[in-house]
Amino acid sequence: MEIFALDLGNKQTKLKSRKAEYVLPSQILNKSDMPQQLGSFGTRKISSYKVPFDENEWAWESDLAALKLDEYLQDTLMHQNRYQNxxxxxxxxxxxxxxxxxxxxxxxxxxxxxxxxxxxTDDYNSSKQLADLTEVLKGQHQVEVNGKTYTVRVEKVLIVPQPVGTF
Structure with missing residues (x-):
């Protein structure tokens, strides 16, 4: 069984497995908000994502900011119920x-x-926040990335207070 490490921060998303590490923005773009002339990403590091529970196709990855569509980018920066968003x-x-x-x-x-x-730390001390995050992550996830479908079953979620990650 593989271990995936996720840091879904307000500004950056950091990901790690035994095969790769990624630092990506914590913003996504609904592809329907893209101007037609940007229909192709060209050589930019941007991928298309789809999931069964949402009808939209989304753009995400490291060069998203290069599109200069800040007013259309959606982020997770919020104060309450972040993990239910x-x-x-x-x-x-x-x-x-x-x-x-x-x-x-x-x-x-x-x-x-x-x-x-x-x-x-504040979120870690809240049983509701812990439960909300676990609910989002645990279970089976089907994600289409650039037309290929990947299926991941999260068997277990381990949540630590962020300061632990600095060691």
Missing amino acids: DVFRLLANFALGKLATDFKEANKGIMKVIVVTGLP
């Missing part, structure tokens, strides 16, 4: 899908993983 839920699924792209078994079957993530 639709954009956070999408970002969490996209993060799992992104890590899964490095593993053939996720494209051919169901990849079982353990997720390790951190929470700010």
